[in-house]
Amino acid sequence: MNGMQFLQHALTGISVGGCYALIAIGYTLVYGILRLINFAHGDIFMIAGYFMIFSFAVLPFPIAIIVTLVLTTLLGIGIEKVAYSPLRNAPRMSVMISAIGVSYLLQNLATYLFTAIPQPYPEIPGLKLRIEIGNISTSFVTLITPIITILIVVGLLYLVNKTKMGMAMRAVSRDYEAASLMGIKLNQTISFTFAIGSLLAAVGSILYFTDRSTVFPYSGSLPGLKCFVAAVFGGIGSIPGALLGGFFIGICETIIKAIGLSTFSDAFTFIVLIVMLLIKPTGLFGEKNIDKV
Amino acid sequence: MKFKDRINIDLLIYVAIIVVSVIVLVFLDMNKFEYNYAISIIEKSLVYAVVALSMNIVTGFTGLFSLGQAGFMALGAYTTAILTIPANVRPNVYYMNGILPALENAVVPIPVALILGGIVAAVFASLIGIPVLRLKSDYLAIATLGFSEIIRAVIASPMMDKITNGSYGLKSIPGFKSSLECFVYSLILIIIMILIINSSTGRDFKAIREDEIAARSVGINIFKTKELSFVVSSFFTGIGGGLLAMFMRSIDSKTFSITLTYDILLIVVLGGIGSITGSIVGAFFVTAGKEILRFFDEPFAIGGVEIPLFRPGFRMVIFSILLMVVVLFFRKGLLGGRELSFNDFIIRKKNEKLKNVGKGGKA
Numbered sequence: 001m002n003g004m005q006f007l008q009h010a011l012t013g014i015s016v017g018g019c020y021a022l023i024a025i026g027y028t029l030v031y032g033i034l035r036l037i038n039f040a041h042g043d044i045f046m047i048a049g050y051f052m053i054f055s056f057a058v059l060p061f062p063i064a065i066i067v068t069l070v071l072t073t074l075l076g077i078g079i080e081k082v083a084y085s086p087l088r089n090a091p092r093m094s095v096m097i098s099a100i101g102v103s104y105l106l107q108n109l110a111t112y113l114f115t116a117i118p119q120p121y122p123e124i125p126g127l128k129l130r131i132e133i134g135n136i137s138t139s140f141v142t143l144i145t146p147i148i149t150i151l152i153v154v155g156l157l158y159l160v161n162k163t164k165m166g167m168a169m170r171a172v173s174r175d176y177e178a179a180s181l182m183g184i185k186l187n188q189t190i191s192f193t194f195a196i197g198s199l200l201a202a203v204g205s206i207l208y209f210t211d212r213s214t215v216f217p218y219s220g221s222l223p224g225l226k227c228f229v230a231a232v233f234g235g236i237g238s239i240p241g242a243l244l245g246g247f248f249i250g251i252c253e254t255i256i257k258a259i260g261l262s263t264f265s266d267a268f269t270f271i272v273l274i275v276m277l278l279i280k281p282t283g284l285f286g287e288k289n290i291d292k293v
Numbered sequence: 294m295k296f297k298d299r300i301n302i303d304l305l306i307y308v309a310i311i312v313v314s315v316i317v318l319v320f321l322d323m324n325k326f327e328y329n330y331a332i333s334i335i336e337k338s339l340v341y342a343v344v345a346l347s348m349n350i351v352t353g354f355t356g357l358f359s360l361g362q363a364g365f366m367a368l369g370a371y372t373t374a375i376l377t378i379p380a381n382v383r384p385n386v387y388y389m390n391g392i393l394p395a396l397e398n399a400v401v402p403i404p405v406a407l408i409l410g411g412i413v414a415a416v417f418a419s420l421i422g423i424p425v426l427r428l429k430s431d432y433l434a435i436a437t438l439g440f441s442e443i444i445r446a447v448i449a450s451p452m453m454d455k456i457t458n459g460s461y462g463l464k465s466i467p468g469f470k471s472s473l474e475c476f477v478y479s480l481i482l483i484i485i486m487i488l489i490i491n492s493s494t495g496r497d498f499k500a501i502r503e504d505e506i507a508a509r510s511v512g513i514n515i516f517k518t519k520e521l522s523f524v525v526s527s528f529f530t531g532i533g534g535g536l537l538a539m540f541m542r543s544i545d546s547k548t549f550s551i552t553l554t555y556d557i558l559l560i561v562v563l564g565g566i567g568s569i570t571g572s573i574v575g576a577f578f579v580t581a582g583k584e585i586l587r588f589f590d591e592p593f594a595i596g597g598v599e600i601p602l603f604r605p606g607f608r609m610v611i612f613s614i615l616l617m618v619v620v621l622f623f624r625k626g627l628l629g630g631r632e633l634s635f636n637d638f639i640i641r642k643k644n645e646k647l648k649n650v651g652k653g654g655k656a
Contacts, residue, residue, distance in 0.1 A: 037431045086621055092430050093358050098620045100563035104555055167383030221551065224444075228435065231512055263460075267446035268438030277436055278424050 003246055004135045009258040010251060014140040015211065017250020018149035022204030023227035024234070025156065026197030032173040032237035033193050036090065039099040042224015043106035044198050046207035049121065049215035050114055056122035065124070069202045076198025077191050085187065103221070111218035118214035127210050127234055145207045146247075152200065152244050157191035157195075160239065173237065220249040222266060226253075229273040235286025244284060248272075302596055304636055314476065321470040332472045333540075334584050338481040338509075340536045342576035345560040346486050346569060347529035354490055355569035356502030358425070358434045360554050361418075365547035368417055368449055369531030370538035373458065374405040375399070375462045377539075379652030382465045389461055390454035403467065407478070407535040413521035414531025415524045417444070422523045424517065438551065449546035462545025466538050467543040479534060486529055487569055499523050559616055565626030570633035575626075579612070586611060 004032040023045055028037045035110035083102045087095045129140040168189045171179040182187045194274045210225070230249045234241025243255055249269055256265045277281065318335070337372040344362065351359050378386055380398050386602045403408070412603050425436045448457045457463070489495055497518045500508040538544050556579075564575025587607035619626060 011411045035431075037435060038378070083617065083621070084339070089625075093352075093356075093566075094620065096358065096431055096434060099619050100555060100558065101562075104559070105610070105617060108606060108609040108613045112610045116607070130599050133378065149329070225435075225438070225551075229439075232432075232435075260295060263450045264446055267443040272440050273439050274424070274436055277428060277432060281428075281432070 005258070006064040006189025008136050008138070009254050011033045011138055011142060013174040013251035013254035014247060015145040016208075016254060017247035017251070018145040018209040019204045019211075019224070019246075020227050020250045021243045022152065022200045022207075024221065024230040024246045025153070025239055026201050026227045027231040028234070028239060028242040029169075029197050031085070031231065033169065033176070033190055034093050034095070035086065036084065036099060037228060038197075039202060039224070040083075040106060041098070041197065042103035042220040042222075042227070043103045043110075043226060044072060044220070045205045045208075046200040046220025047075060047106055047110065048198075048217065048219065049209045049219065050110065050119070051202075052206060053122060053215065054125075055256050057125065061122075061124055064122075065206065068206065069199055070157050073199045073200035073204070075197045076201070080191060085190070103224075107217050107221065114217070116203055118216040118219075121209040121213050121215055123208060124206070139211070141207060141210045144261055145211075145288025148203070148207065149243070149246075152203065153239060155194070156200075156239055165189070165192060167282055204240050211219040225268045226266075229269050232273055232283055233276050236287070238283070241283055241285035273292055300553040302586045302639070304588060311480065315473065318473045318476055322473055328405055330584075334581055336469060336472055336475045336540050338580040340540050340575040341476050341557065341560060341571045341580055343479050343482050343536060343574050344530055344533035344557050345564065346483060347533055348557050349530070349561050349567065349569070349572045350455070350486065350498070351522050351526035352561060353565075353572075354495065354502060355498040355519060357519060357523065358430055359437040359523065359526070360434045360551075360558070361421070361437035361527075362440040362557050363416040363445035363551060364381040364437075364550040365418060365527045366531040366534030366537060366553065367441075367444055367546070369407075369412040369534030370456055370544050371448060371463070372410035372413045372531070373403075373406045373535030374403045374466045374544060376409060377464065377467050378465050379467065386463060386465055386476075387455070390459065390587040393455040395458065401531045404478075410535040411528040414534070415528035418527030419437065419520065419524045422520045426519045426523060427569050430626055441549075441551070441554065445546050445549055456532070457546075459574060460546065462543060462548075464521070464543035466542050468539050468542045471602075475501070475536065475540070480530060482532060483573065488550075490569060494521065496517075559612070562616065562626055563619055568626065568632060571626055574633065585611065619645075643650060 014213075015285070023041065026041050026044075027038060030036060030041070043193060043200055048068060051068045052064065055067040055071075060293060074119045083098050084095060084170030085099055125143070127139070127141040131138055131140055131143065168179070168184045169192070171182065171184055172186060172189045176186060179189075209219075212219075226249055227246065231242045233248060234243065234245030249272065252268060252272075256262070256268055280286075321332050321335075327333065343647075344366065348359070348362050351357050353517055367440040375396060376399060378400075378597055380400050381484065383392055386392075420441050421437070423434060426439070427472070447453060449460050453459060453460055490498075495514050500511070500513055501515060501518055501522075505515060534549075537548075541548065560579045561572055563579060564571030564573070589608040589611065590605045592603055
């Protein structure tokens with residue numbers, strides 16, 4: 001692999017990594033607050049793909065994008081209300097099984113409603129434009145993904161660190177009983193967290209599927225798990241960590257595929273996870289002294 | 294006295310169930326062609342019962358949420374398949390890449406192959422367990438899931454072509470000669486697992502599930518016991534995987550994806566986490582249910598009006614909703630950690646009677 005090829009793959013990797021980062025943030029936020037691996041998050045991402053396909057078919061594209069974002073956000077809030085909030089005081093295993101159940105339901109529902117045949121993802125005008133820089137050929141979406149991701153992360157950091165809602169989120173994630181004693185509305189804060197997570201998953205889904213061109217009912221499950229790994233890698237609960245983790249996993253995966261070991265690209269992610277859990281369970285930027293692992 | 298009663302009545306019922314099952318299976322086997330479909334459902338249920346119960350050992354009785362079942366099943370299934378595919382058809386199976394010379398004639402009897410499959414799974418589990426079992430709840434779940442995916446990737450990788458036939462999978466695996474054979478294997482495995490769960494080791498498992506610190510304070514070596522539970526569970530999961538390979542007769546790495554683990558989890562959760570009879574009944578309920586509900590997937594009309602709901606995939610939606618209902622409203626599954634026991638039922642009736650008598654006396 002010469003320098004040019006490497007650059008080409010690195011660019012693809014950064015783009016995939018940006019999408020992963022957006023999904024990983026959803027995991028990190030939810031885990032930070034509920035101590036729950038939201039197994040359904042990857043499937044929310046997949047359903048967002050279908051929302052886009054169907055809204056694009058009937059609406060002009062700027063409105064279709066907005067409709068997709070809104071619907072996905074509502075889906076995330078709805079799932080939390082129906083499947084997680086009744087189990088707030090249940091053992092963690094029950095909540096986790098509930099999350100797996102939601103994931104199972106969304107996959108089966110998607111198979112039922114839209115069949116298992118991959119559906120073509122609409123082309124958003126302009127995003128697929130080929131761009132040539134020297135010897136590197138790439139599409140506009142590949143270039144724009146990391147930029148969008150970083151802008152969103154900056155906005156999110158502002159939201160979490162400077163606003164009242166962000167303060168409430170941090171308080172709930174630190175100690176939710178104490179937070180509710182201080183007058184923070186627990187359910188509202190959790191719903192808000194799910195809303196942000198799902199919104200970012202929807203943005204990630206638009207960028208990811210534009211690159212992949214098709215959506216099928218299981219297209220969310222493996223990216224979902226990888227993004228969870230990205231979140232663990234960066235330190236669960238940390239937004240910059242999720243960003244870094246997403247880019248790391250995305251770039252490594254692309255390079256592994258490029259050197260002809262594509263059967264191992266998924267396994268690699270899990271090796272990263274296991275090594276990370278053993279060496280530094282709190283991740284790169286994770287908070288210390290929390291009994292999580 | 295009570296203890297003796299319990300053993301007598303329940304044991305009698307179990308023996309009666311087994312005898313009836315054997316008679317029914319012999320009848321089905323004699324009319325193999327007529328009841329082909331029923332036989333395959335029964336065999337699948339039996340295999341799933343073994344795997345579900347083995348998952349229950351680690352998840353339900355020890356309280357370790359492991360999602361690595363599919364990986365251990367893959368190990369058992371591939372070991373069994375590699376060691377039982379008749380030597381004369383091997384060149385056909387490995388037509389793409391050839392077979393490792395050492396394996397060319399390595400054929401062993403089926404029970405030996407199954408046990409070896411279990412041992413391979415158990416050895417891997419003991420290695421994986423050392424680092425992974427230090428993790429708690431959700432991290433353990435995701436790490437075991439990760440290992441399961443790694444095992445699958447290694448099996449499918451081109452480097453293993455001469456052993457696992459890579460992504461082409463293995464076929465011509467000798468199946469069950471009769472449903473009775475499958476029943477006997479499953480029965481033996483289930484009985485051994487029940488004996489383990491009810492032994493003093495099994496009580497150690499339950500102690501850890503209830504309270505780790507308390508268990509440690511009464512002298513239970515937490516790590517060793519967890520490791521033992523994980524290894525024992527994986528051993529039976531491996532054998533279960535071998536049985537699955539015999540049932541399916543052809544396997545590839547995609548058979549053992551995360552979905553398989555979720556299917557087994559569905560059985561364990563529906564039947565009741567920490568319930569032996571729950572897992573067994575759950576396996577039959579889910580497997581047979583999936584087949585019986587097949588009509589949901591076909592177009593269905595009432596009075597000439599076609600109901601649009603009925604099309605492929607509908608039954609899986611129903612199963613998913615059922616799972617969610619059980620998780621949300623019957624948090625502990627249908628049996629909720631209890632056992633189906635006729636004797637308990639009688640004792641409960643007796644106690645109720647006694648209570649009523651007591652009340653009457655007071656008034």
